[in-house]
Amino acid sequence: MCRGWHSFLNLVSTFLMSMIKDNLNNLYKALPSGVKLVAVSKFHPVERLMEAYEAGQRIFGENRPQELAAKVPQLPADVEWHFIGHLQTNKLKLVLPYVSLVQSVDSMHLLQAINKWAIENGRVVNVLLELHLGAEETKHGFTEEEIIQVLSSGEGVGIRVIGLMGMATNTDDMSVVEKDFERIEGLFKRLQAQYPQLTELSIGMSGDWPIAVKHGATMVRIGTDIFGPREY
Numbered sequence: 001m002c003r004g005w006h007s008f009l010n011l012v013s014t015f016l017m018s019m020i021k022d023n024l025n026n027l028y029k030a031l032p033s034g035v036k037l038v039a040v041s042k043f044h045p046v047e048r049l050m051e052a053y054e055a056g057q058r059i060f061g062e063n064r065p066q067e068l069a070a071k072v073p074q075l076p077a078d079v080e081w082h083f084i085g086h087l088q089t090n091k092l093k094l095v096l097p098y099v100s101l102v103q104s105v106d107s108m109h110l111l112q113a114i115n116k117w118a119i120e121n122g123r124v125v126n127v128l129l130e131l132h133l134g135a136e137e138t139k140h141g142f143t144e145e146e147i148i149q150v151l152s153s154g155e156g157v158g159i160r161v162i163g164l165m166g167m168a169t170n171t172d173d174m175s176v177v178e179k180d181f182e183r184i185e186g187l188f189k190r191l192q193a194q195y196p197q198l199t200e201l202s203i204g205m206s207g208d209w210p211i212a213v214k215h216g217a218t219m220v221r222i223g224t225d226i227f228g229p230r231e232y
Contacts, residue, residue, distance in 0.1 A: 019228065020048065020051045020052050020055060020226060020227060021051070021054075021055040023225060023226045023227075024037075024039075024052060024055045024056065024057055024226060025055070027222065027225065027226070028056070030210075031213065031220070032213060034218065035213055035217060035218060035219065035220060036059060036218060036219045036220075037057070037059065037219075037220060037222060038059045038060070038061040038082055038084070038103075038202070038219055038220065038221045038222070039052050039057050039059065039060050039061065039222065039223070039226050039227075040060075040061045040063075040084065040205070040221050040222060040223030040226075041060045041061065041062060041071070041223070041227070042061070042062050042063045042064060042067065042084075042085070042223070043067075044223075044227050046071055046074045046075065048227050049071065049075060050075065052226060052227070053075065053076060053079065057226075058078065058079060058080055059079075059080045059081075059082060060075075060079055060080070060081055060082070061081075061082045061083070061084040061103070061221055061223075062081065062082075062083060062084065062085070063083070063084050063085025063086075063104075064085060065083075065087070065088075065091040065094035065095050066094060068081065068083065068094065068095060068098060068099070069094040069095070069098065072098045080100050080101075081098050081099045081100060082099060082100065082101045082102075082103050083095050083099045083101070083102045083103065083104065084103045084104055084165075084221055085104055086104060086106065086140050087102065087104060087105075087110060089109065089110060089113040092113060092114065092117045093117075096114065096117055096118070096121075096123070096125055097121075099125075100126060101126045101127070101128065101162075101200075102114065102125060102126070102127045102128070103127075103128045103130070103165045103202050103219075103221075104128070104130050104140070104165060105127045105128065105129055105130060106130040106132075106140035106141045106142065107140070107142070108146070108150070111127070111129075111150065111156070111159065112156070114127065114158065114159055115156035115157070115158040115159045116158070117158070118156075118157075118158025118159060119157060119158040123158065124157075124158060124159065124160055125158060125159050125160070126159075126160050126162050127159055127160070127161055127162070128161070128162065128163045128164055128165040128200060128202055129142055129147050129150060129161055129163075129164055129165070130142065130164075130165045130166065131143075131144065131147060131164055131165070131166045131184050131187065133166035133167055133168060133169075133180050133183065133184055133203075134166075134167055134168055134169035134170060134180060139167065141166070144187055147164070147187070147191070148191070151191065151194075151195055160197070161195075161197070161198070162197060162198060162199055162200050163188070163198050163199055163200030163201055163202065163218070164184060164187065164188050164191075164198070164200075164201055164202070165201075165202040165203070166180070166181075166184040166202075166203050167203075167205070168180040168181060168203070168208055168212075174208065174211060177208045177211055178211050178214075178215070181203055181204075181208075181211055181212055181214075181215035181217075182215055184201070184203060184215075185201070185203075185215040185216045188201045188216065189216070199218065200218050200219055201216050201217055201218050201219070202217070202218070202219040202220075202221065203215070203217045203219075203220070204217045204220040204221065204222075205220070205221050205222060205223070206222050206223060206224040206225040209222060209225075
């Protein structure tokens with residue numbers, strides 16, 4: 001019985017490894033050159049991340065500080081980590097030493113806290129400003145006016161704003177999603193004309209990334225289409 005169970009688990013593991021590799025290869029072929037694929041690895045075990053790594057994936061996105069800090073030492077050093085979730089200021093030390101980009105800076109309070117940490121630690125932290133894009137009131141993020149104010153007032157010596165991030169309304173109506181992406185694309189283009197250092201637009205997830213690419217995404221954040229359903 002035990003031998004049969006182990007054989008079954010090995011078959012499952014082999015299937016998942018093949019699935020992840022196939023999913024990544026399909027995405028690599030479909031994404032235009034210049035669009036970065038961020039593998040959203042939250043809630044997935046390190047073994048699944050290593051399977052993606054061995055298939056060629058190098059950028060991973062996490063949204064829980066403790067989970068990120070636990071995974072970093074278990075993966076190869078050339079992995080590029082992005083933080084993509086709501087970040088509380090008391091968790092900066094679990095995130096900022098490890099990530100190359102904080103995609104989800106959603107308030108002036110957080111921006112100032114990152115700047116303070118960076119100065120104290122002799123770092124410059126790359127960030128994206130999150131636009132409150134979808135219709136849900138629970139979403140975090142800046143208004144368009146607040147983003148313009150941040151950029152016009154100067155970013156702080158410890159941070160480098162390199163673009164925008166947004167999440168579309170959670171709906172099956174793709175016309176609503178497209179309007180959300182049109183809005184952030186328009187803001188991004190207007191800001192780029194004045195601030196050429198803004199090079200990254202992170203929009204699009206598993207259900208809507210083709211629409212995001214159509215509207216200028218330079219990064220897409222994909223989890224389910226790579227790893228399958230999350231493991232909780």
